[in-house]
Amino acid sequence: MTTRNDLRDFLTTRRAKLTPDKAGLPVYGANRRVTGLRREEVALLAGISVEYYTRLERGSVGTVSDSVLDGIAHALQLDEAERDHLHRLVRTLATPRAKQALRRTPAKSRVRPAVQRILDQMPMPAYLRNGRFDVLAANDLGRALYSPLYEQAGPGRTPNSARFVFLDPTAGDFFLDYNKAANDCVAFLRAEAGRDPYDKDLTDLIGELSTRSEDFRQRWAAHDVRYHRTGRKRFHHPLVGDLELDYEAFELAGDPGQRINVYTAPPDSSADQALRLLASWTLEQGPSATAPTPTPKTQTNEAP
Template sequence: MAEKQQVRADIREFLTTRRARITPEQAGLRAYGGSRRVKGLRREEVATLAGISSEYYTRLERGNVKGVSESVLNGIAHALQLTDAERTHLVDLIRAVSGSRPVQRRRPPQVRVRPTVQRILDSLTMAPGFVVDGRLNILAANELGRALYAPIFDDPIQPPNHARFLFLDRRAGDFWRDWTQAADDAVALLRAAVGRDPYDRQLSDLIGELSTRSDDFRVRWATHDVRAHLTGLKRIHHPEVGNLELPFESTPLPADTGQHLVIYSPEPGSPSYAALRILASWAAKPNEGDPAREPSARQEAEERSGSRSDPA
């Protein structure tokens, strides 16, 4: 029962934060003079836009969502201008709280990456590749991926975790050149994962750890932002080869629930491509412990890119 109460609280906070971000003007409503006590839309304004009664919407926002219809969901999604990812998140929360049987937090079985998937990763010699789960654990990587994410793989807690590195490792601010965006994206992905499975014990433990130890995480978690993150650009400062700009694609693995294949693919001929070629050549060789290796590595990468690393 306590678990479902938490999901109801998540529904209430999600809907509240969504309507707080929309002004009457953005919703196409006439704004009258005078101050408004409510930030964003009022409940009755959302109800009007969704085509339902104010009393019904108030019940929904309080987490009483049993039996809510598809048409009502569509109306709310339209009124609150939800993205596809946000609508999916709301549906996930409603599904979780509408089950007839009580659900206890559970520890999922150990997740393994199939050998076929690992062979696909290993075949990519000039593209860093990873398999990541909904908790942002890195479950597998190819050789170049490990070299690229060397600071993340340094974590003694295994498997390495993107969110733990971002919020609990001091090196993250240097490694991620756009740390704020990376942090926002990580929290939004974790929030979506909680919606898909609110009773995942390992995920709950991770959220609890990050909330306790990081103010930056706790503030972001309270926003209830969710988004899909299937393509984009990562801006990294690698400790050996300097600044990198790496377009990426992320795709779910249909046969492996919760796992995504993530591949970075720099533009051929770009400074980032040249730097990855250097990193790939080092990754393919055993480390012989040469103390001069790191300084010469930086120098070679800078010469290939044509400039020193910028401070961004």
């Protein structure tokens, strides 16, 4: 998936987002045809020649030092995820594919028993996923919270959050901030594609979503990248109604590519009460129970 076009489109979309004013550059004349930065302005800010930056943007990377890439990242005001993505795109283009294959550590899909025990002993909703948004394991409360995903996947199949967001008509009901959830999902997948462009399962997932969802295609074309480590999510759960939860993501050093997502609510808040109710229902119904799913809406999940 990482090609010369990926690098070109990533840099051009970053240039388009940054105006001369925000970059601290003067604007001369009233007939400026672009709202974002020109190549020569990026080169000026990065301290490199226009010709060199142009070749780089076109994918002719050759040997590029980290200091040059850091200069471009500074010029374009890239955040951590965007800066890392730039470095990965350039290194991928500069490294023969055979050498990349030797360096790869394929993401594991096996769940170690110790990790499952950690999940099971957590009193709050928690689940384990990989970089493709496959939900590999969860505790009882995590399964209950994300019951619509399990319903969408079907018995015996691995739930996938990206498929749910873009292919299930109930996703807009479940994620109250659907637009943010969809953007975050695509931005994380874009970063993951830069990290391992030859992951066949990831390539197949992106191909499937691109084929089946116009919404996904439009968001993917933006070339946004984002890390998904901490924040807040709002859900409408089919059993306990609306709840707003904080989440933290913990990368597993022993299982590269896997992470545990944990959800919490402030004590005595309405979300805390909703989680207690959901936990009680789960205990009554048994560990494999899933909450009823809402009736699907007729409209598709298009960006507002």
